[in-house]
Amino acid sequence: MNLTASQIRQDLSCFGEFGQQGYGYNVESLRKEVAEILGMTRKHTAVILGVGNLGRALIENFHFDRYGVGLTAAFDVDPELIGREISGVQVYSADELERYLQENPTSIGVLTVPQSVASEMADRLLQNGTKGIWNFTNLELQLENPDAIVENVHFSDSLLTLSYLISEAP
Numbered sequence: 001m002n003l004t005a006s007q008i009r010q011d012l013s014c015f016g017e018f019g020q021q022g023y024g025y026n027v028e029s030l031r032k033e034v035a036e037i038l039g040m041t042r043k044h045t046a047v048i049l050g051v052g053n054l055g056r057a058l059i060e061n062f063h064f065d066r067y068g069v070g071l072t073a074a075f076d077v078d079p080e081l082i083g084r085e086i087s088g089v090q091v092y093s094a095d096e097l098e099r100y101l102q103e104n105p106t107s108i109g110v111l112t113v114p115q116s117v118a119s120e121m122a123d124r125l126l127q128n129g130t131k132g133i134w135n136f137t138n139l140e141l142q143l144e145n146p147d148a149i150v151e152n153v154h155f156s157d158s159l160l161t162l163s164y165l166i167s168e169a170p
Helices: 005-013 027-037 053-061 094-103 115-127 155-168
Strands: 044-049 069-076 089-093 108-111 132-135 149-152
Touching: 044 053, 044 094, 044 115, 053 069, 069 094, 089 094, 094 115, 108 115, 115 132
Parallel strands: 044 069, 044 108, 069 089, 108 132, 132 149
Antiparallel strands: none
16 A cells, blocks of 8 residues: 555554554454444444345345444335345335334445435435435435435446556556
């Protein structure tokens, strides 16, 4: 990453003292501290809204549990998907979202729905206690709750970054 040891020490010092001068860091202890800072020990839960290609790919391939997040359910409008289980995750009708969230408090809503329903679905999540939205819809959400926590994932940004980096490579 082309960072110096001094830069890393300075960054870590923003969160407290983790090592001893002249001795470095106990890796296991540092790992636990960083996991705590990132919220990986808080046992967050998530649901996915939209079980199309992207939603299904996340369910089948992204290991939420490695990051301290339990993926508890998925929701869709397609009758062919409702009632199915994908990699251990039950798919419910989107009509059941509010009931499910009331019975199963959820930290994170993952949006992989079409843009036309993204804001509505995000509002439904937030109105039922979900704390944050992981938004894959490539749409800047216009939400009723101005304090909503949204992490937007824009594949186009990532692709353009890669394009720039390979253009600059020797």
